[in-house]
Amino acid sequence: xxxxxxxxxxxEPVVYERSNEEGWLHLQADREKRAALPHxxxxxxxxxxxxAQAYRKHYVHWGPGHHYANAPVGSMTVAKQLLPPMGxxxxxxxxxxxxxxxxxxxxxxxxDGVKFPFETGDLACVPTYCIHQHCNDSKNWxxxxxxxxxxxxxxxxxxxxxxxxxxxxxxxxxxAQVLRDEQGRVVGYTTKEGQEIRFGFNANLxxxxxxxxxxxxxxxxxxxxxxxxxxxxxxxxWRQAAPRIIKAKDHSWEETPMGRLKYLAHPNVPSGxxxxxxxxxxxxxxxxxxxxxxxxxxxHYILEGRGYDIHDGVRWEWEKDDVVFIPVxxxxxxxxxxxxxxxxxxxxxxxxxxxxxxxxxxxxxDAPGWKG
Ligand SMILES: [Fe+2]
Ligand SMILES: [Fe+2]
Numbered sequence: 001x002x003x004x005x006x007x008x009x010x011x012e013p014v015v016y017e018r019s020n021e022e023g024w025l026h027l028q029a030d031r032e033k034r035a036a037l038p039h040x041x042x043x044x045x046x047x048x049x050x051x052a053q054a055y056r057k058h059y060v061h062w063g064p065g066h067h068y069a070n071a072p073v074g075s076m077t078v079a080k081q082l083l084p085p086m087g088x089x090x091x092x093x094x095x096x097x098x099x100x101x102x103x104x105x106x107x108x109x110x111x112d113g114v115k116f117p118f119e120t121g122d123l124a125c126v127p128t129y130c131i132h133q134h135c136n137d138s139k140n141w142x143x144x145x146x147x148x149x150x151x152x153x154x155x156x157x158x159x160x161x162x163x164x165x166x167x168x169x170x171x172x173x174x175x176a177q178v179l180r181d182e183q184g185r186v187v188g189y190t191t192k193e194g195q196e197i198r199f200g201f202n203a204n205l206x207x208x209x210x211x212x213x214x215x216x217x218x219x220x221x222x223x224x225x226x227x228x229x230x231x232x233x234x235x236x237x238w239r240q241a242a243p244r245i246i247k248a249k250d251h252s253w254e255e256t257p258m259g260r261l262k263y264l265a266h267p268n269v270p271s272g273x274x275x276x277x278x279x280x281x282x283x284x285x286x287x288x289x290x291x292x293x294x295x296x297x298x299x300h301y302i303l304e305g306r307g308y309d310i311h312d313g314v315r316w317e318w319e320k321d322d323v324v325f326i327p328v329x330x331x332x333x334x335x336x337x338x339x340x341x342x343x344x345x346x347x348x349x350x351x352x353x354x355x356x357x358x359x360x361x362x363x364x365x366d367a368p369g370w371k372g
Contacts, residue, residue, distance in 0.1 A: 291332070
């Protein structure tokens with residue numbers, strides 16, 4: 001024992017801890033990078049790309065190299081997706097949830113083999129770990145605005161996509177070596193760098209999820225440990241019953257100090273989403289919203305009209321089909337520039353901040369005309 005104490009008191013060479021400094025420098029660089037990014041992406045500036053799921057414009061993609069690459073928002077991927085007439089997206093599954101706002105068109109969601117029809121203005125909700133496919137059974141194109149919290153799931157160590165079936169017009173990337181099964185179906189490809197990408201189910205993940213659904217405990221918790229056994233059972237029940245399509249016509253507009261809103265996903269408007277709030281907002285001709293701030297990031301897709309936002313005193317112009325990004329902790333207000341017509345946008349806010357103790361709004365000014 002004495003010897004051990006002696007050894008403990010021996011002078012050791014000082015190794016200076018640098019990880020905090022590296023962290024501070026990283027945060028500083030990150031803040032500067034975000035501050036330089038535009039708050040509005042114009043529709044024409046973002047090209048359509050063909051990928052595993054469908055034709056998409058990715059405003060914010062997940063993963064290394066994409067984080068804060070185009071827009072000052074990091075808690076969600078943001079994309080627009082097209083489905084051709086009588087077409088469909090790739091069939092796939094991921095741990096994270098996803099939301100799709102139907103900008104235009106009629107079709108249906110296929111979730112674990114069950115059809116859920118949608119039409120223009122509806123919100124489709126893909127709950128966690130659901131096999132899904134977006135389908136168009138009409139003669140017109142379907143266009144949807146799409147968000148997921150993929151980067152957050154990456155941080156949690158459970159980001160995963162199983163590409164079960166490719167969409168009918170799928171083309172592998174340029175210079176890829178296509179891999180086929182015995183029936184000639186595309187089952188993956190080798191990239192030009194020689195990395196092999198395989199499609200299909202991940203058997204280990206499937207086993208894990210099957211186990212999670214096979215052992216629900218729905219009894220009354222008798223102790224703190226049982227509380228979490230019950231949680232698993234509750235979450236399984238929630239996933240099975242979660243509403244998949246929120247019909248815009250089933251919800252009414254609310255006059256609020258922030259303006260005219262229609263929530264489609266909110267703690268008081270049940271949906272298959274846990275990590276997003278989503279709502280529609282309408283600004284009257286030459287009108288404005290209220291002014292507020294929240295920690296959470298917010299993204300708008302402009303459905304109709306033209307106007308501008310003021311973000312921390314800076315003006316950002318927008319028009320139909322633009323995507324507006326409101327970074328964390330930004331004082332913001334929305335204005336309609338058109339003296340004759342209303343403007344409308346679809347808004348998504350991450351609810352993750354709320355769960356981390358950073359929820360709620362600071363309200364600074366009422367929308368003009370708000371009478372309380
Ligand atoms: Fe998906
Ligand atoms: Fe906001």
